[in-house]
Amino acid sequence: xxxxxxxxxxxxxxxxxxxxxxxxxxxxxxxxxxxxxxxxxxxxxxxxxxxxxxxxxxxxxxxxxxxxxxxxxxxxxxxxxxxxxxxxxxxxxxxxxxxxxxxxxxxxxxxxxxxx
Amino acid sequence: xxxxxxxxxxxxxxxxxxxxxxxxxxxxxxxxxxxxxxxxxxxxxxxxxxxxxxxxxxxxxxxxxxxxxxxxxxxxxxxxxxxxxxxxxxxxxxxxxxxxxxxxxxxxxxxxxxxxxxxxxxxxxxxxxxxxxxxxxxxxxxxxxxxxxxxxxxxxxxxxxxxxxxxxxxxxxxxxxxxxxxxxxxxxxxxxxxxxxxxxxxxxxxxxxxxxxxxxxxxxxxxxxxxxxxxxxxxxxxxxxxxxxxxxxxxxxxxxxxxxxxxxxxxxxxxxxxxxxxxxxxxxxxxxxxxxxxxxxxxxxxxxxxxxxxxxxxxxxxxxxxx
Numbered sequence: 355x356x357x358x359x360x361x362x363x364x365x366x367x368x369x370x371x372x373x374x375x376x377x378x379x380x381x382x383x384x385x386x387x388x389x390x391x392x393x394x395x396x397x398x399x400x401x402x403x404x405x406x407x408x409x410x411x412x413x414x415x416x417x418x419x420x421x422x423x424x425x426x427x428x429x430x431x432x433x434x435x436x437x438x439x440x441x442x443x444x445x446x447x448x449x450x451x452x453x454x455x456x457x458x459x460x461x462x463x464x465x466x467x468x469x470x
Numbered sequence: 471x472x473x474x475x476x477x478x479x480x481x482x483x484x485x486x487x488x489x490x491x492x493x494x495x496x497x498x499x500x501x502x503x504x505x506x507x508x509x510x511x512x513x514x515x516x517x518x519x520x521x522x523x524x525x526x527x528x529x530x531x532x533x534x535x536x537x538x539x540x541x542x543x544x545x546x547x548x549x550x551x552x553x554x555x556x557x558x559x560x561x562x563x564x565x566x567x568x569x570x571x572x573x574x575x576x577x578x579x580x581x582x583x584x585x586x587x588x589x590x591x592x593x594x595x596x597x598x599x600x601x602x603x604x605x606x607x608x609x610x611x612x613x614x615x616x617x618x619x620x621x622x623x624x625x626x627x628x629x630x631x632x633x634x635x636x637x638x639x640x641x642x643x644x645x646x647x648x649x650x651x652x653x654x655x656x657x658x659x660x661x662x663x664x665x666x667x668x669x670x671x672x673x674x675x676x677x678x679x680x681x682x683x684x685x686x687x688x689x690x691x692x693x694x695x696x697x698x699x700x701x702x703x704x705x706x707x708x709x710x711x712x713x714x715x716x717x718x719x720x721x722x723x724x725x726x727x728x729x730x731x732x733x734x735x736x737x738x739x740x741x742x743x744x745x746x747x748x749x750x751x752x753x754x755x756x757x758x759x760x761x762x763x764x765x766x767x768x769x770x771x772x773x774x775x776x777x778x779x780x781x782x783x784x785x786x787x788x789x790x791x792x793x
Binding site: 360362363366367370373374377378380381385392393399403405406407409410413414417418420421422423428430431432434435438439442443446450451453454455457458461462 | 498512513778
C-alpha cells in the first residue's frame, strides 16, 4: 500500500477536534433550543431538527472518510459502499416516514378513535 | 494503491490478492458486513421514525426523559450524560485509529498501548449504557395509565413534574401480588408499584395544586389539563406505572421504551462484540502474531468495525436524544 508508512497522526487529531466541536454544538443547541429554530417549520419538521441531521451527516462523513480511511481507498470501493447506502437509506426513510404521517392523518381525521 | 504496489505484502496475497477494488479479501468482507449492518440499523431507526410520525402528537420528549448525571441527584441535566457517552466513544475511535496508524509503522508497543486504551473506552461506554438503562427502567416520577392506554403524568401549577410519592395518599389497603399459581389461566405479574391506583387518585383529590399532564403535544409542549379535566381523565385510571419495561413505561407511548431498549440494546451488543474482538486482537498484538506476519491489517479490520459502532452511535444519539 502506497500510504503504508507515513503517519496520519495530525489528521486524526484534527478530525477529533472537528467531531468534538460538532457534538458540543449539537448538545448546546439541544439544551438551549432557540425558538427561532425550534419553532420554525421546514419540510415536516423543525429547522432545528434539520440542523441536527445535517451536522450528524457531517460527522458521519468525517468518521467514514478519515477514521475508516475511505479517502485512501479506490474510487470503485468508495462508490460501492456509499452509493447503495445513500440510495437505500433515503428510500426506506421516504416510504416509512410518509406512511407514518399518513397513518397519523387517518387516526386524526378518520372515524377511528384511539386516544382515550 | 493498485495491483503493482502490493507485491512486497505477502499477507495481502495470501488473503486473496489486491483485487479490482484495491482491497484485500478480509477488508472487503468487513466492508460487506458493515454495509449490511448499516442497513439493519437504518431499518431500526427508520421504524422508529415511522412510529414517531404515526404518533407525532403524543410522543415523549426525549430531553425530559434522560436528565440524569452521575453525582448530580435531582439536578436536571438533559443530554449531558449522552453527550459524555458520545465523547467517550469518539475518543475510543481516535485511539483505535491511532493504533491502526502505529500498525502501519510496525510499532508493536504503540499498537498495543492504543488498543488497550480503546478497550478501556469500550468498557466505559458499556458501563455508561448500563447506568442509563438502570435510570430508564427505574423511572423518576411515576405515572398513571388509563383504560385506553394513555399515560397521565402529574405536574404542579407551574408545570413542574411531581412524583407520585409527593402526593399519593397511603391508605390501609393491601394488594397481594398475583402469582402464577393463583392466577386465572396462569397469569402472574411482576413487582407491584409502590402505590395503588386508588391511593394515587385519592392523593390527587387531596392536593388541589396538582394537575394532570396529558401525552398530547400542542405547540411543542405537553398539554396540562385543568383540575376538572384531570379528575375526569383519572376516573379511567387502571395502572400505576413506575419506570419502564417492554409493556408500559411512565414516559409516554409504549413504543418509545420498546424502541429505546431494542435500538440502544442492539447497539450495546455491537459495542460488546467490538470490545471482545479488540481484546482478541490486543492479545495477538502482544504475542507478536502480526509482527511475524509483517502486517497489522487485522488491527485495521477490527478498527473498521469499531469505527462503525461509533458511527451508529452518532446516529442513535441524533435520532433518539436530539431530534
